[in-house]
Amino acid sequence: MGFVATPDFILELREQIGHAPLPLPSVTAIVFDGEGRVLLNQRSDDGRWSLLAGVLEPGEQPAAGAIREVQEETAVDIVVERIVAVEALPLRVIANGDQVYWFEVVLACRAVGGEARVNDDESLAVAWFEPDAMPELNERQSRYLKAARDESAPPYFVR
Numbered sequence: 001m002g003f004v005a006t007p008d009f010i011l012e013l014r015e016q017i018g019h020a021p022l023p024l025p026s027v028t029a030i031v032f033d034g035e036g037r038v039l040l041n042q043r044s045d046d047g048r049w050s051l052l053a054g055v056l057e058p059g060e061q062p063a064a065g066a067i068r069e070v071q072e073e074t075a076v077d078i079v080v081e082r083i084v085a086v087e088a089l090p091l092r093v094i095a096n097g098d099q100v101y102w103f104e105v106v107l108a109c110r111a112v113g114g115e116a117r118v119n120d121d122e123s124l125a126v127a128w129f130e131p132d133a134m135p136e137l138n139e140r141q142s143r144y145l146k147a148a149r150d151e152s153a154p155p156y157f158v159r
Helices: 008-017 062-074 139-149
Strands: 022-032 038-043 052-055 077-088 099-113 123-129
Touching (some): 022 062, 022 077, 038 062, 062 077, 062 099
Antiparallel strands (some): 022 052
């Protein structure tokens, strides 16, 4: 399996701090098409199907990061419509030993152009899925997707 590329700014930080815990902002884009299907990618690092996600660049706004990540990974153009969730995640240890505290902003998005395809080495496959024919997502992503489907749901955050 492939591995997700680490941005240069993180590599530079890791030279200073080694594997120590690092808080990093991330964005997850829940992308719907005009038929209500959801865009997922099969990750090259673990082979699982996932909502589209990635680390934000320093100073990058979450909506801009979502647009960039979806375009880089799938060649699909999107517009961001609303916040679904904002959540600080528990400490995660990456396969190489790096420790990360992800701070995740989850956005509901709509596809406005492009053809879904594998567009970088972070995905093994990219596909649109009907809501009743989804591959298994982890509990957190399933919760986000359920909230994104309900346009009247308020943004999720831990109180």
